[in-house]
Amino acid sequence: MHIEFLVEEYSTEVTLKIIVPKIIGDNHSFLIHNFQNKDRLLKKLPERMNAYAKFVPEDWRIVVVVDQDRDDCLELKKFLCDASSVVTQQKGNIVLHRIAVEELESWFLGDISAICAEYKKIPISLCQQKGFRNPDTIKGGTWEQLDRILKKYGYETGLQKIDFAQKVAPYMDVENNQSKSFQVFRNGLKSIIS
Template identity: 50%
Template sequence: MYIQFYTEELSAEAALRELLPRILGSEIDFDIHVFQGKTDLLDKLPMRLHALANWMPNDWRIVVVVDRDDDDCLLLKQHLNQIAADAGLTLRNTSVTSQPFQVINRIAVEELEAWFFGDIPALRAAYPRLSDSLGERRQYRDPDAITGGTWEALERELQRMGYHKGGLQKIVLARDVARYMIPERNRSRSFQTFYSALKEIICIE
């Protein structure tokens, strides 16, 4: 089996390259295609999926990962699903037994950094000066509900402890934290939805 991942930014690619081998194991091959931001992904995805639909092997899957940002999560998901349906590809939630799903769309709420807040032990393994009670603070108890910008909040906490003083280096952060992440313990609901989808692909394989 082979999986193509589509993501909007290099930091997501950095995190996935650390995480995916541990989740998928050695029997499933994958590649990651990075677009130049969310708008670029949404603009180019229809053409990319249309091209794939004409020859995509039965044992291929496509996983699209985008940040919610300020979008309505339901509307964004519907838009992504419509792009796949218009290309003639089968979605996970509409597939039938005789025709396995080909596309899974997943949204990081509100941003990739929420997935890092979901695993405080991984954050502290990468940045030991962070408080071990960080996840107990009211504003961080629900990683998917952090207000005022998730990456901005993480930047503030890291800079307070002397890290990333020149500004948050998102790719470095993603690589550093994802290296220590354990999917099963992540408190982000959007991460667990993403993780569950990958486990389902593994079971199909």
């Protein structure tokens, strides 16, 4: 099976290149298409799905991953489903839409151990604090929260998204992540290859 990923930014691409094989194993191929930003991905999604509807083979799956940001989750999901309906109508249920709540950084905050493996000054006890038991509920931006944590523990440059993804994603335990949106992503990915 082959999976086409459509993502909004490079840090998501970097992260998926590292964690997807941990989820689906080595028997499947995948390719990640980075649209550079969310607006561009959403704008080009209907056109891309029309193209897929014309040629996609039976053993392909399509996964769209976007950040929720401050969008209404239900409205965003509806837009993604509507944009993909041409593929679903012609090829069946081969498209998976996943929303990182509130942003991709919540997936990292769902695995404090992975962060601590690279950033040794950050205490592992952070994961026991109330706000980090379900990182998808962090208000005011998970990017901003992660940036504050890094600076608080002496990493003066704060969060450099791509560098952070390259360093932390290899340590991520895909089976033990506290982010509900990550769990939904992981489980959905497993379901489309089974």
